[in-house]
Structure formats: structure tokens, C-alpha cells
Amino acid sequence: MYKLFLLSVLYYLSxxxxxxxILYRFDGSFxxxxxxxxxxxxxxxxKIANMQGPAYSGNLENFAFxxxxxxxxxxxxxxNTNGVNFKGYIPKPYxxxxxxxGEVFAANINSVENSMVRYKMIQNxxxxxxxxxxxxLTALIYSSGKHALIKSxxxxxxxxxxxxxxxxxxxxxxxxxVMSNDVKMVNTSNRSTDSSIRNHGNNSDINFNEFKEKxxxxxxxxxxYLGIIASRQTDPAAANNAIDLAxxxxxxxxxxxxxxxxxxxxxxxxxxxxYLGRLKLLKYDKIEITWADIxxxxxxxxxxxxxxxxxxxxxxxxxxxxxGEEVYSDITEKQIEVVLKGFEKEVGGKATKLWxxxxxxxxxxxxxx
Numbered sequence: 001m002y003k004l005f006l007l008s009v010l011y012y013l014s015x016x017x018x019x020x021x022i023l024y025r026f027d028g029s030f031x032x033x034x035x036x037x038x039x040x041x042x043x044x045x046x047k048i049a050n051m052q053g054p055a056y057s058g059n060l061e062n063f064a065f066x067x068x069x070x071x072x073x074x075x076x077x078x079x080n081t082n083g084v085n086f087k088g089y090i091p092k093p094y095x096x097x098x099x100x101x102g103e104v105f106a107a108n109i110n111s112v113e114n115s116m117v118r119y120k121m122i123q124n125x126x127x128x129x130x131x132x133x134x135x136x137l138t139a140l141i142y143s144s145g146k147h148a149l150i151k152s153x154x155x156x157x158x159x160x161x162x163x164x165x166x167x168x169x170x171x172x173x174x175x176x177x178v179m180s181n182d183v184k185m186v187n188t189s190n191r192s193t194d195s196s197i198r199n200h201g202n203n204s205d206i207n208f209n210e211f212k213e214k215x216x217x218x219x220x221x222x223x224x225y226l227g228i229i230a231s232r233q234t235d236p237a238a239a240n241n242a243i244d245l246a247x248x249x250x251x252x253x254x255x256x257x258x259x260x261x262x263x264x265x266x267x268x269x270x271x272x273x274x275y276l277g278r279l280k281l282l283k284y285d286k287i288e289i290t291w292a293d294i295x296x297x298x299x300x301x302x303x304x305x306x307x308x309x310x311x312x313x314x315x316x317x318x319x320x321x322x323x324g325e326e327v328y329s330d331i332t333e334k335q336i337e338v339v340l341k342g343f344e345k346e347v348g349g350k351a352t353k354l355w356x357x358x359x360x361x362x363x364x365x366x367x368x369x
Contacts, residue, residue: 020048022067023058024153035068035086041077064153065160071096071145075161094122096141096167099132100151102159102245103221104166109140112148123213138163161238162228162245169224206340206355208300212310215338215357216294218249219312222359223291225249229280230287243276251339251358260367262330267364284320284327291316300340308340313365333365 023031023045033045036055043066044057060077067073072089094106097119106122107130115134120127138159140148149156225246229239247253250272257275260267270278293315300308313335320328337360344351 020069021045022147024064024066024149025062026064026154026157028152028154030153035066038074038086043076064157067147067149069145071141071143071147073141073147073160073164075157075164091143091145093143095119095143096170097132098138098141098159098163100136100138100159101248102138102162102166104163104170105217106170109142112140158238158241162242165228166221166224169220169227206308208308208340211300211340211355211357212296215310215312215359218338218357218359219291219294219314219336222246222249223289226276226279226289227287229276230282230284230289232285239280243273243280246276247272249359251341251360255360255362257362258334258364260330260332260364262328262367262369282320284322285324286321288319288321289316297335306342309360310338310340312336312338330367330369332367335363335365337361337363 021033021035023033023035023043031045032048033056034048034051036044036046038044041060042057043060043063044055046055047053063076065073065075066086068086068089070086070089071091072086074086092106095109096104097107097109097117098104107119108122108125110118110120110129112118117132117134117137117140118129119132120129134150137150138156139150142148151159225242228234228242229246231239234242253271253273255272256269257272258267258269259275291314293313295313296310297313298311300310303309313333316332316334318328318330318332319326338357339360340355340357342353342355344353
């Protein structure tokens with residue numbers, strides 16, 4: 001563990017790069033350069049140390065990924081060059097944090113010191129300051145275009161490949177996207193205070209609103225994974241990795257997902273892993289899955305098992321394409337059960353009760369063309 005931690009520090013110190021183009025290799029070496037162009041098999045560049053010198057070219061398979069001076073990055077060797085706009089990309093007015101398990105979120109990074117990142121969430125810059133250790137991070141991308149690679153290129157590769165889709169969604173440019181103005185909380189102020197206290201039991205220290213927001217974030221993550229899994233452009237290894245990451249958002253693999261179609265009345269249920277595996281095998285060239293109108297329709301309620309349960313409703317629009325033409329579409333109203341689950345973890349030598357929110361069963365309420 002200490003060796004991994006030390007390597008994280010070393011990579012951060014080595015790869016905290018000012019805003020410039022960087023080509024990373026799997027062996028940990030890199031080229032500081034100016035990328036001139038990029039096609040489906042090669043990349044063309046000049047070395048920063050000799051900008052007046054010759055232009056170089058390299059096979060994409062010889063590199064892991066490239067970060068550009070704008071903060072945009074691509075992973076190799078399979079690149080859809082039609083979708084790469086590294087010259088026209090405009091940095092966003094916030095920093096991006098990519099965690100060790102592939103989570104992506106927008107933040108204002110306050111400081112990086114003692115192998116610790118301190119930041120505020122972009123949705124609440126006046127709110128609390130959060131921290132993450134290097135062991136829990138893959139990369140930082142600053143609004144200036146500067147980036148810091150914390151894991152080695154080899155270890156970061158698959159995480160960055162999946163994170164690319166999530167960053168696209170965060171920036172509003174992905175096919176699978178949950179727009180921020182569609183995510184809203186139902187006003188539950190008409191519920192009595194006594195009922196709220198009774199449902200929450202003795203856990204008055206739980207910030208239920210924080211976990212509501214976290215559950216919506218996990219639903220957003222799940223929608224992003226669906227797009228990755230269903231895309232024909234996703235290679236099989238990355239699709240399988242996305243399936244595992246999607247399942248990690250759920251309470252367990254026994255969580256059930258109901259599936260419907262505008263062409264039949266029957267609703268079919270599948271365990272989450274079976275559902276995702278079938279999604280990967282759909283016979284469309286392209287699939288668009290868009291989620292909108294996400295609402296909390298019930299407050300967290302305490303169950304006999306000691307966990308808290310809530311319900312989220314949403315509308316899913318599904319479109320399937322063959323040869324560029326839409327051949328099927330439907331709109332489905334769904335409900336997702338979310339679970340606030342308690343667990344014990346040793347902190348400072350003492351057992352401490354912690355909480356995490358996870359997704360559970362997904363039900364179909366109504367489907368129409």
C-alpha cells in the first residue's frame with residue numbers, strides 16, 4: 001500500500017504539466033509537444049524542445065493517450081477522429097476531478113499539498129471543503145488547461161477511457177446526458193416534522209439532502225455507462241469494464257431491471273448484470289438513451305433492516321438506429337429505488353458508522369411510442 005501511495009506522489013510530481021500537449025506511453029515516458037494533426041492511425045507533432053525542427057509522426061498504438069493544452073484528452077489507439085476537436089475545444093470555467101474508480105465531477109480545486117487535494121463542489125462553491133488523497137485519484141484537469149496525472153499511464157488508461165464519456169456528459173456534449181435543469185427535488189415541506197424525525201430514527205446526524213444529491217449523481221453515472229455499453233464504438237473490454245462499474249452503483253447483483261417495449265404489452269424483468277449484457281448485444285448500429293425529468297417522489301424512509309429507502313422517477317427516451325436511420329424509439333416512465341445503506345469502517349482505530357447511497361430495483365410505469 002505504501003509503495004502504491006509513493007508511486008502516486010511521484011507520478012503527480014512528474015506529470016503535473018503546464019498547459020501544453022503531452023503524449024503518454026504505457027511505459028511511463030512522455031513527449032512534450034505541439035500536436036499538428038491526428039488521424040485514425042497516426043499522430044503528427046513537433047517537440048517542444050525543438051519547435052523549429054522537423055515534424056514527427058507516431059503510430060497511435062505506440063501511445064496510451066494524449067492531453068492537449070486545453071485540458072482535452074483522447075485515449076488511443078481507437079479514436080473516432082470525427083469527434084476529436086482538440087484545437088477548437090474551449091476549457092470550461094471549472095476544474096475536473098477524476099477519481100480512482102472512474103467518478104468524474106466538476107470542482108474548484110483550492111490546494112494540492114501533502115498528497116491531498118482540497119476542493120469545493122462547483123454546484124456549491126460557498127459550501128464545505130472536501131478532501132481526497134492521491135490514492136483515491138486518477139487525474140486532475142484544471143480550468144487553465146493544466147493537468148496532473150496521478151496514476152501511471154498504464155493504470156490510468158482504462159479509467160480515462162471511460163471517464164471521457166462521463167466528461168462529455170458533464171459538459172453537455174454526450175448523447176446520453178441528464179441536463180442539470182431537468183434534475184430537481186420534489187418539495188416535501190408539507191410533510192410533518194414529527195413524521196420526518198420518526199422515519200429518520202436516531203440517525204439525526206445523517207445529511208439526507210446530501211445523499212439525495214449523491215443518488216441523483218449515481219443515476220447520472222448509470223445513464224452514462226448505458227451509453228458506453230450500448231455503443232458499437234466501445235471495444236468489448238471497455239464495455240465489460242463499464243458493466244462492472246455500472247453494477248457497482250447498485251446494492252447487489254440481485255437488483256432487478258424491468259424492460260418494456262412499445263411493440264408489446266409484456267414487461268420483462270432481468271437481474272442487473274443480465275440486463276446490461278443484453279444491452280450490449282442489441283442489434284442496432286447506434287443507440288441513444290436520454291434521461292430527463294428526474295424527481296424524488298418519496299423521502300428517505302427507515303426500514304426494518306436499518307437502511308433507508310427512497311424512490312426516484314424519470315423519463316427515458318430510447319432510440320435505435322440502423323444505417324443512420326431511426327428504426328425504433330419509445331419513451332418510458334420509470335421509477336428507481338435508492339437505498340441509503342449503513343456500514344461500519346475502522347477510522348482512527350475506532351469502528352465508525354458510515355453511510356452510502358446505492359441504486360436498487362428499476363421499475364417500468366408506462367411505455368409509449
